[in-house]
Amino acid sequence: MIPVFDGHNDFLQRVVAGGTDIWTTGDGTGHLDLPRARQGGLVGGFFAIWIPAPIGPNDAAAVALMEHPPFAMPLPPQIPFAQALPHAFAQASALKALERTGTLDIVTSARDIRRTIAEGRIAAIMHMEGAEAIPDLDGLHLWHAAGLRSLGPVWSRPTAYGHGVPFAFPSSPDTGAGLTEAGRALVRECNSLRIMLDLSHLNEAGFNDVARLSDAPLVASHSCVHAVSESSRNLTDRQLRMIADSRGLVGLNFASSFLREDGRRLPLEGFETMLRHLDHLLAILGEDGVALGSDFDGALMPRDLPDAAALPALLAAMRAHGYDAALIRKIASENWINLLERTWGA
Numbered sequence: 001m002i003p004v005f006d007g008h009n010d011f012l013q014r015v016v017a018g019g020t021d022i023w024t025t026g027d028g029t030g031h032l033d034l035p036r037a038r039q040g041g042l043v044g045g046f047f048a049i050w051i052p053a054p055i056g057p058n059d060a061a062a063v064a065l066m067e068h069p070p071f072a073m074p075l076p077p078q079i080p081f082a083q084a085l086p087h088a089f090a091q092a093s094a095l096k097a098l099e100r101t102g103t104l105d106i107v108t109s110a111r112d113i114r115r116t117i118a119e120g121r122i123a124a125i126m127h128m129e130g131a132e133a134i135p136d137l138d139g140l141h142l143w144h145a146a147g148l149r150s151l152g153p154v155w156s157r158p159t160a161y162g163h164g165v166p167f168a169f170p171s172s173p174d175t176g177a178g179l180t181e182a183g184r185a186l187v188r189e190c191n192s193l194r195i196m197l198d199l200s201h202l203n204e205a206g207f208n209d210v211a212r213l214s215d216a217p218l219v220a221s222h223s224c225v226h227a228v229s230e231s232s233r234n235l236t237d238r239q240l241r242m243i244a245d246s247r248g249l250v251g252l253n254f255a256s257s258f259l260r261e262d263g264r265r266l267p268l269e270g271f272e273t274m275l276r277h278l279d280h281l282l283a284i285l286g287e288d289g290v291a292l293g294s295d296f297d298g299a300l301m302p303r304d305l306p307d308a309a310a311l312p313a314l315l316a317a318m319r320a321h322g323y324d325a326a327l328i329r330k331i332a333s334e335n336w337i338n339l340l341e342r343t344w345g346a
Contacts, residue, residue: 001041001312002041002312002315002325002328002329002332002333003041003042003043003117003329003332003333004040004041004042004043004292004311004315004332004333005042005043005044005045005113005123005291005292005332005333005336005337006042006044006045006046006251006292006293006294006296006308007045007046007221007222007251007291007292007293007294007336008045008046008048008127008129008200008221008222008251008253008293008294008295008296008298009031009032009045009046009047009048009294009295009296009297009298010048010050010129010295010296010297010298011023011030011031011032011047011296011297012047012048012049012050012091012094012095013050013052013091013297014029014030014297015091015094015095015097015098016090016091016094020094020097020098020100020101023098023101023103023104024101024103030296030297030307031294031296031297031301031306031307031308032296032297032307032308033308034103034104034122035309036307036308036309037122037308039308039309040307040308040309040310040311040312041311041312041332042122042308042311043117043122043123043333044107044113044116044117044122044123044124044125044333045122045123045124045125045294046125046127046150046221046293047095047124047125047126047127048127048128048129048298049087049088049091049092049095049126049127049128049129049133050091050128050129050130050155050298051079051083051084051087051088051130051132051133051155052087053076053079053155053157054076054077055076056076057073057156057167057265057299058298058299058300062167063265066167066169066257066263066264066265067264067265067266068264069169069170069262069263069264070168070169070170070263071167071168071169072166072167072168072171073166073167073168074166075156075157075158075163075164075166076156076157077157077158078132078157078158078159078160079132079157080132081132081133081135083132084132084133085133087133088128088132088133089133092126092146092147095124095126095147098124099124102121103121103122104121104122104123104124105121105122105123105124106124106125106126106147107123107124107125107149108147108149108344109344109345110337110338110340110341110344110345113337113340114337125149125150125340126146126147126148126149126150127148127149127150127151127152127198127221128143128148128150128151128152129152129155129198129201130152130153130154130155130157130159130164130201131151131152131153131154131159131160131161131186132159134151134186135160136182137185137186137189140186140189140190140193140195141193144193144195148195149194149195149196149344150195150196150198150221151186151190151195151196151197151198152197152198152199152200152201152202152221153179153183153186153187153197153202153206154201154202154203154206155201156201156233159183160180160182160183161179161180161182161183161186162178162179162180162183162202162203162206162209163175163176163177163178163202163203163205163206164201164202164203165201165202165203165204165232165233166232167231167232167233168231168232169229169230169231169232169257169263170230170231170263171230171231171232172204172226172232172236173203173204173207173226173232173233173234173235173236173239174203174204174205175203175204175232176203176205177205178203178205178206178208178209179205179206179209179210179213183206183209184209184213187209187210187213187214188213190214190216191214191215191216194216194343194344194345196216196219196340196343196344197210197214197216197218197219198219198220198221199218199219199220199223199243200220200221200222200223200233200253200293201233204236204239207239207242211242211246214246216246216342216343217243217246217247217248217249217339217342217343218242218243218246218248219243219248219249219250219339219343220235220239220243220248220249220250220251220293221251221293222251222252222253222255222293222294222295223235223250223251223252223253223258223293224252224253224255224258224259224277225240225276225277225280225281227280228259228261228273228276228277228280229258229259229260229261229263229277230263231257231258231263233253233258234258235250237284240281240284240285241284243285243289244284244285244286244289247288247289247342248285248289248339249285249288249289249290249291249335249336249339250281250285250289250290250291250293251291251292251293251336252274252277252278252281252290252291252292252293253293253294253295253299254274254292254293254294254295254296254299254301254302254305255295255298255299255300255301256268256299256300256301256302257299257300258299259273259274259277259302260273261273265300266300267300267301267302267303268302268303269302269303269304270302270303270304271302271304271305271313271314271317271321274302274305274314274317275317275318275321278290278318278331287327287330288330288335288338289335290330290331290335291331291332291333291335291336291339292314292331292332292336294308296308315328315332318331
């Protein structure tokens, strides 16, 4: 079985709600748990800390709107630090609890990833999606000491550091102002600490600012192609070329609404559209710049890729499409690990 290293999941919210048993034995809900990870060949990935929005894209009213484009959901308001921190702390604690089961390691280097995988455990990267729980650079250092090695300055709402893209279709990602002064300082400090900066959810002006300021490869952990699906969350060819020029990487998001050409929030049928996105990414980024970023437990999955156990079906579709074994292994896991080595050091 070809191993898979995944660029994004939102599983920690489920652990906070249900405890570690939903990881070790599964509860029949969601997209991810240890049994399904084993079945699908998942060997590691980015486990996101995310602050719930008062109204999110998976709520009933938003789902109804997103099923019938065009739509443009307004950005949720900024969440204050005092409200964000307890959520972030609970999810970080949940990840530590998973580590105590002996089935998963929180990894902070490429060497750690390789060792953990070789020893048969899941390699988990502590990622923060939206920096509401980081009040300042001292707070960033504290989170780094706790194991944080990947950070998206925003989710799809503003923070003290920048502005996210709304959920909108059809729409450009060019939706607002760039990074704040605090955001520019955050980029520089992340570079100093070798925390990977994640550009998924960041608007185009903020993307441009990170590209100008950062000395690390540019990364979008869970994004799709705007030329295939005109969602504000997807990356334009210009952005993809900038990522390619930095020797960076894009992890393909499995969210049906970002994959579908019509932008509808309905389950994607078959793998043809996912392969169109992958072909486009490969044409611009090359074989070393494309990976996977599922968004498990955070989005509506395709009909034929309902959870982590189904990952081999995607790899089989790549093979049937003409990708050879070496390329599939790169996309499935090797490109992520090599990118992190370039970003973090060995």
